[in-house]
Amino acid sequence: MLLGYADAIDIIGIDRRSVEEAFVPFKREAAKIGLTINTAKTKYLVAGRARGSAVQAKILYEQMPVIYIYVINSTASKDPRLYECPINRIPQRTDKKFVGSIDCETDSSPRHWTLRGVTLLCDIK
Numbered sequence: 001m002l003l004g005y006a007d008a009i010d011i012i013g014i015d016r017r018s019v020e021e022a023f024v025p026f027k028r029e030a031a032k033i034g035l036t037i038n039t040a041k042t043k044y045l046v047a048g049r050a051r052g053s054a055v056q057a058k059i060l061y062e063q064m065p066v067i068y069i070y071v072i073n074s075t076a077s078k079d080p081r082l083y084e085c086p087i088n089r090i091p092q093r094t095d096k097k098f099v100g101s102i103d104c105e106t107d108s109s110p111r112h113w114t115l116r117g118v119t120l121l122c123d124i125k
Helices: 017-032 111-115
Strands: 003-004 009-011 083-088 098-104
Touching: 003 083, 003 111
Parallel strands: none
Antiparallel strands: 003 009, 083 098
């Protein structure tokens, strides 16, 4: 993938080798018209794998399916593997905008999501 800016080009690939291979044509074409690549400013950023899954870019918002909420009167204890996800009306966390929370199943530990400040945003009409 190529991202072009006024004074820079970002080449994004799945590994360093694919990025370097994609860079070769740019270097060759730049040399044809008398341009040089400033190697002092050339940077490679390699995102590896964390715990067996691909590292993702920082995702600020992700679509969720519609969740219908209903009340169950229960005395059973809460499963510690569930993430108690807060529900807010706006992204800023304040008591005034807090709606409630739901228990979400997760592949990671609940602490993983708590440390990242994950919350659900809802539309109240």
